[in-house]
Amino acid sequence: MDNHQLELARQLHKEGYLFYCTCSTLVELLKSVDLSSLKRFPPGKPELFSEFLDKVVRFKK
16 A cells, blocks of 8 residues: 555645655755745635535535
């Protein structure tokens, strides 16, 4: 089974939302990191999930 947390971290790093490293690259990352280069993650939309859930359990028609 794949490590989905690792896959997510790599993808978010690739998209510029966070810095990803391993234990062996942590010190080098901390020495060279530029936090101002990170993108701000867009706010969530919890209403989309609640609407989906309402449809699935048929609270709303």
